Amino acid sequence: MKVTPAAAIVSLLVLLLTWLSLRAINPEAELFDLAFAALDRFAMLESALYRDVFTTRAGTLRNYDPLVR
């Protein structure tokens, strides 16, 4: 009588964990990572461009190469 509820709980847990594990599989995760990395890079370059434009306006940029690359 005691074995049955335990087996039921274990089975339930196995099913739950299997379901969670399957839910966690994301075949496009790498693609998302690449996309986020590209967005991060774009944001960084944009910030660098703004910085260079401002330093140009302030007359402190040493040369214009960063603005045209």
Add this chain to the structure above:
Amino acid sequence: MTQLWSPVSCRRHHLEITSARGLVVPAVSRAGRRSLWICLTLLLLAIGAAAQAPDSEPSGAKPLADQEPITPIPPPPAAEPRKLALGERLFGDHRLSADGKLACSSCHDLRTNGAGGGQTVAHDGSKPPFDTLTVFNAALNFRMNWEGNFRDLGAHVESSLENPVNMRTSVDEVLRKLNADPQMVQQFRAAYGRTPDRASFLDALTTFERSLLTPGSRFDRWLGGETSALSPGELAGYQLFKSLGCSSCHQGVNVGGNLFERQGVFRPLVPGKPEIVRVPSLRNVATTPPYFHDGGTPTLEEAVRKMAAAQLDRTLTDQQVDSLVAFLKTLTGTYRGRAVVGASQ
């Protein structure tokens, strides 16, 4: 009630103790005086050292790379050797012109200055509208040509092939000729894994053009910290170059080539169009006469004098011209271990 510590209360307490002891100088005060003397001695030593520094090292002799408007030319980018070899072969291939008489190397002589030395002629023997720019370091410019009308090397290659003045052909026509040559097809297969097509043809040529950099000039060595690379006269020329305002346009890795500018601001420089040109690079400038886009100025001295008058409204003395020319001569780099030389040498 608890009394909080404060400098005022501490000082008052200290004074009380001193007055109680009469004329006897407390030990703390003696230590303070000793510290004061030590500080003063150190200060004097520091001032003395600072005053002596300019004597041991001439002012401005040691460059701070990130403080200068000019940056050194980097080494050529890494490239697939087979693509590079193919590009070099195409650069000297006369099938890139309609009549088979001209190759890229006909006007861009890599044995000398990468330019034509003012001797470039059109297919009919007439003089082209613009003086030929050097192909050395062209990949570092932000736009191609005097007018800056091409953003990348590939577009410029296509335009050069279609130029009615000299090459008078097209990429398709060149590809037809190349595909008829089994040896060339084999070389393309080895480099790109396919027969010659537009993408691989342009890539091979532009890969080779990107390798045409001339690092190792004396000025770049000076930028790299080799203080003996420039003589005091050349260094004075560089300071003059900056103080006159030349470096407001001629700066960056190519000492120019990164902005557009109106020519003939204060006085006429080159008659006619274009009025706005892409600022040319001054790398190897001593080896690339004649000067300006009409190729009408044979010497660097004259070019410097004209530029100062037209763009900066300055009339230079002979000494200033000599000083600037001395500096400009230090911008001559090396290609494949050999110094870049003028077309006539």
